[in-house]
Amino acid sequence: MIISSAKSFEEIMELLKGEDDIFIVGCNACAAKLHLGGEEDVLRMHKQLEKAGKHVVGWVIPSAACSVASFESLVGKNPAIKEARSILVMACGSGVSVVSSVAGVPVYPSNNTESLGGRSHGKVLGDLCAMCGSCGVHDFGGICPKGQCPKQLLNGPCGGSMNGKCEVDPEKDCVWALIYTRLEKIDRLDLLEKIWGCEETVDES
Known part of the structure; x- marks a missing residue:
């Protein structure tokens, strides 16, 4: 699940400055x-735009x-899109990019894309994955330090953790x-003995 947050309406209006005949694409x-x-x-x-x-x-x-899939697929859902001179996409950056690729008019985002996350126990969880393309999350008990540590530390906490x-972010x-705590719970504290480098993992155990 892609985690996004809404841009302020003032920012959206600034993006749409000079634009009219707007079509909105949700997700x-x-x-x-x-x-x-x-x-x-x-x-x-x-309603706000009007x-x-x-x-x-x-x-x-x-x-x-x-x-x-195509501009035609959007036309099939609402032919009014053919009258649009600009499109506001209420989705993540990926959705904005895809709509831009099929539309022949300027496309603008209403949201800021923040991270790859999910939902658990009724809560939205952000920063679960940094989408780095080299997944080793299993060695961290299923918790991604690249996604969740502001310093992206792979070999333990920094000296400022208290x-x-x-x-x-002390909160x-x-x-x-x-x-x-997770590795202790699953009896895999031995995984903390691994040393992670830039390109590969070296097992020092």
Whole structure:
């Protein structure tokens, strides 16, 4: 699940400065789950834009903005998109990029994309993965230090970690305290003996 946050309406209006005949594309996947691109959110944005003096020609909510197959598929859902001179995409950066690739008009994002996350126990969890392309999360008890440590430390906590809290963000638990607890729980503290380098892992045990 891609974690995003909404841009302020003022920022969106600045992006759309000089633009009109706007079409809104939502997203019924991640953005909808975060209340940033579902039907309610799109209708709210429609109303705000109209109130601010923008002409909105229509809207559509594909199952996922990042998997829009073609411009024709959007036309099939709402032909009004053919009248658009600009498109506002209420999805993650991937959705904006995909819609941009099929649209022949300027495309703008309403959201900021932050991280790859998920949902557990009813909570939205961010920064679960840094999408680095070289996954070794199993060696950290399923907790990604690249995604969750502000310093992306792979060989233990920094010297600033105090009482299990992060030096950079004291409101957050230090990811290395979480990793230690998780590895202890599954009886794999031996994994902490691995030393991670830039290119590969060296087992010093």
